[in-house]
Amino acid sequence: MFLRNAWYVAAEGREVGRTLLHRRLLDEPVLLYRGEDGAPVALADRCCHRHAPLSKGLLEGDRVRCGYHGFLYEPSGVCVEIPDRDRIPPGARVRSYPVCEREDWIWIWMGDPARADASLVPTYYTNRPGRWKSVPGYLPVASSYLLLVDNLLDLSHVSFVHANTIGSRDDKNPELVWDRGDRWVRGTRTVRGMAPSPRQMQDGADFPIDQTKIMTYTAPADVFIDIWTREASVPAGQAMRHDTTQLILDFLTPETATTAHYFWSNVRNYKLDDDAYSTYVDRLMVRAFEEDRAMLEAQQANSDPRLPMIDVVGDSGSLQARRLLDRLIAEEQRLASAAA
Numbered sequence: 001m002f003l004r005n006a007w008y009v010a011a012e013g014r015e016v017g018r019t020l021l022h023r024r025l026l027d028e029p030v031l032l033y034r035g036e037d038g039a040p041v042a043l044a045d046r047c048c049h050r051h052a053p054l055s056k057g058l059l060e061g062d063r064v065r066c067g068y069h070g071f072l073y074e075p076s077g078v079c080v081e082i083p084d085r086d087r088i089p090p091g092a093r094v095r096s097y098p099v100c101e102r103e104d105w106i107w108i109w110m111g112d113p114a115r116a117d118a119s120l121v122p123t124y125y126t127n128r129p130g131r132w133k134s135v136p137g138y139l140p141v142a143s144s145y146l147l148l149v150d151n152l153l154d155l156s157h158v159s160f161v162h163a164n165t166i167g168s169r170d171d172k173n174p175e176l177v178w179d180r181g182d183r184w185v186r187g188t189r190t191v192r193g194m195a196p197s198p199r200q201m202q203d204g205a206d207f208p209i210d211q212t213k214i215m216t217y218t219a220p221a222d223v224f225i226d227i228w229t230r231e232a233s234v235p236a237g238q239a240m241r242h243d244t245t246q247l248i249l250d251f252l253t254p255e256t257a258t259t260a261h262y263f264w265s266n267v268r269n270y271k272l273d274d275d276a277y278s279t280y281v282d283r284l285m286v287r288a289f290e291e292d293r294a295m296l297e298a299q300q301a302n303s304d305p306r307l308p309m310i311d312v313v314g315d316s317g318s319l320q321a322r323r324l325l326d327r328l329i330a331e332e333q334r335l336a337s338a339a340a
């Protein structure tokens with residue numbers, strides 16, 4: 001069961017062009033492409049005639065022609081031509097989804113189109129030009145998107161899973177505080193005086209550091225992690241040798257109940273024009289998130305919902321996030337039943 005009246009990332013903007021891209025989202029087949037004016041289009045990837053995937057067809061200007069018997073569809077999803085037939089049956093159409101392009105991503109609204117409001121697409125403080133450098137990435141993951149949410153809200157995994165990439169073995173015993181609102185849960189996690197990670201060493205920090213991470217989950221599927229890293233124990237009057245801010249944007253779109261699309265960006269406020277460093281960050285984050293993927297896929301395959309799990313204090317954020325999401329889904333279901 002998914003929350004439907006919400007924006008999800010469907011694709012990176014650079015993935016979608018004048019070819020037909022199939023993507024399964026919230027367990028529905030979706031076709032993505034750009035019209036001749038460059039605007040993204042999302043249609044159900046299932047022809048209304050005999051259910052062939054439209055992604056196996058052809059683009060004709062702004063329209064898409066099914067590759068099986070040639071039904072032709074407008075970006076609105078309406079069928080406007082059936083080869084060798086003068087009459088188009090009523091109801092010959094496929095679903096068209098509201099989409100919206102922001103920065104590196106194309107967002108999709110899979111619920112009631114009347115409720116799609118572009119002002120609800122998540123915003124974050126890094127979309128001011130010039131002051132931030134964004135390095136986006138994508139991985140498909142064979143686990144529920146909820147396991148990704150758990151992973152990003154419980155960063156005690158970092159010193160184990162990412163010891164060779166972005167984690168420090170010292171990243172333990174944090175000060176950890178949680179708060180929450182109507183649609184969000186936020187944890188503030190601070191560790192002082194820890195040994196730097198391989199990435200921080202690369203950033204020039206070869207001395208102990210203090211690090212604060214603020215993990216903000218917004219329902220249904222976004223987790224933003226602010227990371228402030230500073231040299232530890234700097235005596236008064238002495239210049240700090242290291243002071244950086246990163247933001248990791250994580251967008252976790254369900255593909256099916258047990259698989260997900262993991263979109264992210266590593267955003268930083270330093271080395272803004274250093275392309276070689278951006279390439280290093282790109283490769284490092286892919287390596288790090290492949291470390292997560294290996295664990296999450298093994299966890300998904302291994303987990304048994306009939307068996308209990310033992311919770312510890314570090315699970316507080318993910319448990320609150322699950323409760324919040326369950327409440328929103330139940331509310332949505334109630335409203336849908338009442339309207340029906």
Ligand code: FES
Nearest residue numbers: 047049050066069
């Ligand atoms: S299945 Fe698409 S035209 Fe027949």
Ligand SMILES: [Fe+2]
Nearest residue numbers: 151158161292
């Ligand atoms: Fe991780």
